[in-house]
Amino acid sequence: MAELDMEQTAKDLVDKATAAGASAADVVVLEGEEFSTTLRLGKIEKLKEAASKGLGLRVFIGTRSASAFSSDFSSSSLEKLVQRTLEMARETSEDPANSLPDPALLGRYEGDLQLYCPDIAALPTEERIAWARRAEEAAMAADVRIRNSEGSWYESNVGTKVYASSAGFVGSYRGSYCSVAVSPIAQAEPGDSMERDYWYSVARSVAALEPPEAVGRKAAERALRRLGARKVSTRQVPVVFDPETASSLIGHIFGAVRGDAIYRKASFLTDKLGQKVAGENVTVIDDGLRPGGFGSRPFDDEGIPASNTTVIECGVLKNYLLNSYAANKLGMKTTGNATRGLAGAPGVGPKNLYLEPGTASPEEIIRSVKDGFYVTELIGFGVNVVTGDYSRGAAGLWIENGELAYPVHEVTIAGSLQDMLNHIEMIGSDLEFRRSVTAPTLRVGGLTVAGA
Amino acid sequence: MAANDRIFFDRYGLSQADLERYLAEALSDGGDYADLYFEHTTSTSLQVDESLVKSALEGISVGCGVRVLAGEQTGYAYTDDLSSEKILKAARTAARIASGPASVSTVGLSSVQPPSNLYPVVAPSTERALSERLDLVRRADIAARAYDPRIAQVRVSYADQSRHIMLAGSDGRIVTDFQPLVRLSVYVIAQEGDKLRSGSHGGGGRVGLEFFEGDRSPEKFAQEASRQAIVQLDAREAPAGEMQVVLGPGWPGILLHEAVGHGLEADFNRKGISAFSGRIGKKVASELCTVVDDGTIPSRRGSLNVDDEGEPTHKNVLIENGTLMGYLQDKISAEQLKTTRTGNGRRESYEHIPMPRMTNTYMLAGQDDPDEIVRSVDRGLYASHFGGGQVDITNGKFVFSASEAYLIEDGKITAPVRGATLIGDGPTVLTNVTAVGNDLQLDPGIGTCGKGGQSVPVGVGIPTIKISRLTVGGTAGRGMQSFT
Numbered sequence: 015m016a017e018l019d020m021e022q023t024a025k026d027l028v029d030k031a032t033a034a035g036a037s038a039a040d041v042v043v044l045e046g047e048e049f050s051t052t053l054r055l056g057k058i059e060k061l062k063e064a065a066s067k068g069l070g071l072r073v074f075i076g077t078r079s080a081s082a083f084s085s086d087f088s089s090s091s092l093e094k095l096v097q098r099t100l101e102m103a104r105e106t107s108e109d110p111a112n113s114l115p116d117p118a119l120l121g122r123y124e125g126d127l128q129l130y131c132p133d134i135a136a137l138p139t140e141e142r143i144a145w146a147r148r149a150e151e152a153a154m155a156a157d158v159r160i161r162n163s164e165g166s167w168y169e170s171n172v173g174t175k176v177y178a179s180s181a182g183f184v185g186s187y188r189g190s191y192c193s194v195a196v197s198p199i200a201q202a203e204p205g206d207s208m209e210r211d212y213w214y215s216v217a218r219s220v221a222a223l224e225p226p227e228a229v230g231r232k233a234a235e236r237a238l239r240r241l242g243a244r245k246v247s248t249r250q251v252p253v254v255f256d257p258e259t260a261s262s263l264i265g266h267i268f269g270a271v272r273g274d275a276i277y278r279k280a281s282f283l284t285d286k287l288g289q290k291v292a293g294e295n296v297t298v299i300d301d302g303l304r305p306g307g308f309g310s311r312p313f314d315d316e317g318i319p320a321s322n323t324t325v326i327e328c329g330v331l332k333n334y335l336l337n338s339y340a341a342n343k344l345g346m347k348t349t350g351n352a353t354r355g356l357a358g359a360p361g362v363g364p365k366n367l368y369l370e371p372g373t374a375s376p377e378e379i380i381r382s383v384k385d386g387f388y389v390t391e392l393i394g395f396g397v398n399v400v401t402g403d404y405s406r407g408a409a410g411l412w413i414e415n416g417e418l419a420y421p422v423h424e425v426t427i428a429g430s431l432q433d434m435l436n437h438i439e440m441i442g443s444d445l446e447f448r449r450s451v452t453a454p455t456l457r458v459g460g461l462t463v464a465g466a
Numbered sequence: 467m468a469a470n471d472r473i474f475f476d477r478y479g480l481s482q483a484d485l486e487r488y489l490a491e492a493l494s495d496g497g498d499y500a501d502l503y504f505e506h507t508t509s510t511s512l513q514v515d516e517s518l519v520k521s522a523l524e525g526i527s528v529g530c531g532v533r534v535l536a537g538e539q540t541g542y543a544y545t546d547d548l549s550s551e552k553i554l555k556a557a558r559t560a561a562r563i564a565s566g567p568a569s570v571s572t573v574g575l576s577s578v579q580p581p582s583n584l585y586p587v588v589a590p591s592t593e594r595a596l597s598e599r600l601d602l603v604r605r606a607d608i609a610a611r612a613y614d615p616r617i618a619q620v621r622v623s624y625a626d627q628s629r630h631i632m633l634a635g636s637d638g639r640i641v642t643d644f645q646p647l648v649r650l651s652v653y654v655i656a657q658e659g660d661k662l663r664s665g666s667h668g669g670g671g672r673v674g675l676e677f678f679e680g681d682r683s684p685e686k687f688a689q690e691a692s693r694q695a696i697v698q699l700d701a702r703e704a705p706a707g708e709m710q711v712v713l714g715p716g717w718p719g720i721l722l723h724e725a726v727g728h729g730l731e732a733d734f735n736r737k738g739i740s741a742f743s744g745r746i747g748k749k750v751a752s753e754l755c756t757v758v759d760d761g762t763i764p765s766r767r768g769s770l771n772v773d774d775e776g777e778p779t780h781k782n783v784l785i786e787n788g789t790l791m792g793y794l795q796d797k798i799s800a801e802q803l804k805t806t807r808t809g810n811g812r813r814e815s816y817e818h819i820p821m822p823r824m825t826n827t828y829m830l831a832g833q834d835d836p837d838e839i840v841r842s843v844d845r846g847l848y849a850s851h852f853g854g855g856q857v858d859i860t861n862g863k864f865v866f867s868a869s870e871a872y873l874i875e876d877g878k879i880t881a882p883v884r885g886a887t888l889i890g891d892g893p894t895v896l897t898n899v900t901a902v903g904n905d906l907q908l909d910p911g912i913g914t915c916g917k918g919g920q921s922v923p924v925g926v927g928i929p930t931i932k933i934s935r936l937t938v939g940g941t942a943g944r945g946m947q948s949f950t
Contacts, residue, residue: 054737060819062542063559066529083525085546098524105596107518164739164860199739199860208739210860243861245937248707278515278619279662280655358511358523394865395854396887396939400655400664405704405887405939407856407865424863426887426939428706464706464889464939 015045015067017174017186024178027071027092031180034096036073036103038114038180042315042354043069046173047135053146054165055154061143070356073099077113078106083356111342114181114316119348121319122185122312128305130188131219134170137192142168145194145226152230153198159241160234164210166196175311183317191218191308196230200237209243209421211236211391216448218306236390239411243421245465246412252386253427253461254379254413257444259389260453264369266431267298268451269399271325271333272362273340273351282402282432283331291331292435295372298326300335302350302365309366309450315354320365323349337362369453372441376455379440381416387463388413389427402431408463425465433460471642473630474504478548482575485634487550488532489572491557493636496566497534497541499797500557501635503774504530504548505816508592509627514603517611517620522596531816532556536564538802542819573638580643580771580778584764585672591626591648594675599624602675606652606684613692616699618657622688624650633776641776646672647767647923649912652688656695665695666869669910671767682910694851694870697882704871704886704940710846711888711936712839712874716907717852719926722757722827723915724855724864725892726750730784730792731810731822731917732799734859741862741893742790750790751896754832757785759794761809761825767911768826768925772809775820779809784827785896796822814920824915828927832902836930839901841877847938848872848879849888862892865939887939895933903930 015023024041031039045067052060070083073096080102082095150166170192178184195214201207213233215224255263275281283291302320304310313319316338324332334344337352337360353363380388389410396405405428411418442455474480485502492500506528513521530553531544541563543556591599603622610620626648634640649670656663667690669682678684713721726742734740742750751757761770761779770779775797783791795803796811799822812823840848848871855866867887872879908927915924 058539058563060540060542061563062819064542064544064556064817066544066546066817068546080522080524082523085528086526102522102524102596105519105600106522107520109518109520112520162737162739164737208741208860210739210858240861278621278655279657280619280664282662357525359521391858393856393858393863394867394887394889395856396865396867396885398664398885400662401884403885405867405885405941407863407887407889407939409858409863423861424889424891424937426706426865426889426937428704428886428939428941430941462706462939462941464937466708466937 020045020174020176021178021184021186023087024176025184027069028178028180030092031071031073031096035100037076038074040072040114040179041069042356043176044173044356046171048171049142050167050169051143051146052165052167053143053150055163056147056150058143059165068356070354071095071099072359073103075100075103077108077110078103079112079359080106081358111339113342114179115318115338115348117181120181120183120317123303123320126305127310127312129218129310130190133220134190134192135172137220149194149196149226149230152227153196153234156231156234157238159200159202159238160198161201161204162199164197164199168194177315177317179317185313185317187312191216192220192223194223194226194229196233198234198237200241202241209237209240211240240409240421243409243423245424246422246463247466248464250462252383252439253458254383254386254388255456255458256388256390257446257454259392260456261449261451262392263434264298264367264453265451266397266399268364268367270431271335273334273336273344274362275399276334277340277343280400282399286331289331290329292326292329293438294329295441296326296329296435296438297370298367299370300325300365300367304366304447307366307447307450309364314350314352315360316352318348318350318352321350335362335364364451366447367451368445371443371445371454373443374440376442376444379442379455379457380413380418382440382457383413384415386413387422388418404429404431404434425463427461427463429461434458471644473506474632484550485575486572488553488557489634489636491554492532492534492561493570494568495561496564496569497536497561498570499535499636501533501633502530503816504632505629507627507629510592511623511625512600512603514607514622517607519600527815529816530556532560533819534560534563535798538798539563540798540819544817570636572636575634575638575640578639578641584762584769584771585646587646587674589674590628590646591675592628598675602650602678602684606650606688609685609688610652610654610692613689614696616656616658616696617654617692619655621653635776639776641772643771645770648673648677650678650684650687651912652691654691654695656699658699661699663695663698665691665698667691667694668912671765671911672769673765697870701882701884703942704883705847705938705942706940708935708937710843711933711938712843712846712848713928713931714848714850715903715905715928715930717909718849719828719909719928720852720855720866722829722928723824723926724857724866725890725895726757726784727759727824727827728857729859729862729892730794732793732795732803733822735793736799736802740859745790746792748790749788750893751785751788752899753788754902755785755788755896755899756830758783758830759824759827763826766826766925767913767923770825773811774813775811777807777809777811779825782808794822794824796820812922814922818920821918823917823922824924826908826925826927828906828908829929831904831906831929834901834903836903836905839903839930839932840874840879842901843874843877843932846874848874857892863889864892865889883940889937889939895936898934899931900934901932905929
């Protein structure tokens with residue numbers, strides 16, 4: 015469907031809903047094409063290609079609301095969808111906070127966010143396969159100890175999103191991304207224990223991807239450095255998070271500042287606005303305007319134009335991240351963080367959320383540690399943003415006298431998010447926007463490493 | 467076939483001739499095998515938060531996935547439009563994995579139905595009045611708030627689905643199934659001063675609403691979630707380091723799912739990239755341990771009449787008295803490993819390529835008295851409820867996170883401790899199992915497993931067991947060093 019036709023579909027459905035008795039309604043229409051291929055040891059293992067579309071409807075009857083989704087765009091089916099959704103809405107509760115945003119707030123950012131590049135759709139299938147093949151070849155050729163591979167991948171997605179509401183908004187935008195990844199397996203000698211790692215590059219255009227050979231070599235290096243890993247004894251030491259693992263900490267901060275957690279008092283940062291929650295060196299920004307950013311978009315999923323939000327400034331909590339519902343609950347103004355797929359009411363999601371970089375190089379940070387843990391992988395779900403309790407499985411390298419000395423596995427790191435935020439002892443200069451939630455290398459104090 | 471099973475023929479006008487035509491198109495470039503996976507899923511979700519019914523959502527998802535196998539290669543395409551034009555287009559796209567003239571043709575299609583229905587449901591929950599379903603959610607909310615004045619926040623979610631599937635394979639099989647699924651979950655926060663603690667519980671299965679009665683009533687789930695949160699108000703820091711660990715029955719079976727289950731999925735093993743690769747016939751657990759993956763338990767969340775490749779599910783023995791017996795197979799792995807399929811080829815939806823997945827994974831009961839097991843531990847950790855877990859298949863390291871745990875001191879369960887992650891090594895952790903209780907329990911039926919971007923419902927179970935050595939990831943580092 016052309017973008018304008020999709021907008022028309024969305025507007026028509028909003029009109030159908032209001033004509034049928036909804037006091038307000040909004041609609042999301044999504045259309046997309048996905049491609050993915052997996053190669054393993056040079057052979058194509060999987061090749062997948064598909065196009066899909068869908069729509070999500072939300073209706074209001076006063077302050078009651080309900081939602082529905084479908085991939086059937088036929089007029090008779092949409093008629094039934096509207097009726098059924100209205101019936102459901104009548105059974106939900108009156109909720110004074112439940113409404114579409116104030117029409118005065120609606121709009122779109124008119125600058126070029128560079129969310130879409132036609133080179134992704136134009137890339138011939140053979141070349142897509144070649145990206146994955148080249149990445150794996152480079153990984154396998156990097157060292158004789160790379161003896162196997164879980165596979166290599168090239169994936170791409172292009173799609174259009176439309177949002178329309180009875181508050182008078184209709185808008186759409188296109189987005190695209192592609193990625194190349196490889197996961198090699200290292201083994202000192204055949205028959206020995208194996209270590210797997212991975213590396214990847216993801217971008218909004220093929221031209222912006224890192225060369226597959228560089229991705230493959232880095233993946234091999236990451237797998238090789240894990241060989242011969244051991245446990246360490248239990249102790250409290252400085253922990254250095256590489257940018258991949260440091261980014262997960264910013265993800266936990268997001269979990270603690272999202273408006274729905276705040277109005278439910280389900281966050282350790284509830285009622286902390288204006289208070290010091292982190293060291294003075296910590297500033298966290300949610301940037302909606304970053305060109306090419308994976309969290310950038312001209313308007314959020316309630317039609318609020320993109321903007322920047324300062325979450326933590328020099329250690330002081332400045333803003334929560336809100337959609338209109340959470341904003342209404344808290345008596346605040348939405349920050350344009352509404353996010354919605356096809357199913358259900360808008361949730362809260364990050365734009366491009368990052369911790370501002372510092373001045374130290376990652377090497378300087380490692381050199382600053384006499385006895386500590388450089389973490390390159392975290393596994394498990396042992397984080398509770400209600401209490402701030404933090405306990406996760408970890409792997410990485412031990413730091414001795416400022417040098418990466420030997421690989422470590424089968425240990426946990428534990429502490430509390432509160433303490434971690436207040437003990438970010440060094441911040442790296444190596445911030446990259448490889449994902450929508452990101453951080454540079456961080457040295458954090460006050461954590462317990464548990465092992466043997 | 468039962469009335470339900472004809473949905474794709476009756477409502478979408480498909481005929482057997484259509485299926486043959488689509489399969490022929492899928493095999494037109496020389497593929498060895500092709501299948502069509504039709505899916506029609508109706509789903510509902512409801513949520514009560516702050517005692518308000520804040521969200522009600524209904525959706526219909528309809529589509530067809532076309533898969534073509536050529537040797538070890540898979541071509542896949544799908545459409546959310548069941549018109550001939552779109553399915554043929556998907557078939558042509560999937561066909562391109564092979565190169566050459568068509569060499570295989572579909573053997574006469576005929577219906578192969580599983581012998582019995584593991585989940586006969588008189589009235590699917592998706593067809594019950596919304597008010598009946600909302601009633602369950604409201605009852606849980608009320609019960610949680612009544613449990614203790616310190617219960618400050620309650621969120622209850624209900625989700626159901628009615629999934630019709632039909633698989634037509636070029637080997638001639640047409641298999642249909644109707645797969646109901648329902649679950650109710652309660653999440654609460656207890657508050658005392660500025661101290662906040664959370665608890666959660668719930669239940670469900672391939673059942674109708676009549677499931678939520680007696681011990682499985684919304685009130686019971688709410689009380690259990692609330693009990694956990696209140697216990698946590700008094701919890702102290704969890705210990706850190708290696709120690710003896712006793713797992714309670716039921717949910718802690720997540721240990722098996724992470725430590726051995728994933729590593730035994732055949733896709734990893736045929737590629738030689740699992741820590742369990744090449745270990746069939748070897749000892750991977752103490753003789754007290756027998757672990758099965760059983761997709762045939764009636765009404766369970768992880769059960770299926772047939773897997774998503776049309777193969778009947780089985781009760782598969784993974785570890786018998788400590789010896790590794792076999793892997794979990796899908797079609798492509800079983801063919802390559804020259805063994806039989808085990809009914810573990812599963813997919814999240816028609817948009818996804820099937821792969822080996824678990825169903826209900828549990829350890830058989832042993833001889834030991836659970837109280838005796840606790841009494842035998844001088845100092846250690848007793849863990850009774852867990853949140854999620856994860857595993858690195860290749861090196862075998864796994865974690866799972868305790869949400870309710872206590873210290874064991876002098877053979878008695880004493881102080882509750884804060885949530886902590888436990889970490890271990892899959893191929894060796896079960897060799898350290900020194901006692902297995904006689905109290906096997908399955909989980910209450912709300913588990914979901916993620917792998918390769920696909921989520922599927924699963925179950926776990928375990929009796930009380932003692933592990934002589936496991937690393938506990940708490941923060942009370944120094945005080946607990948005497949444990950090792």
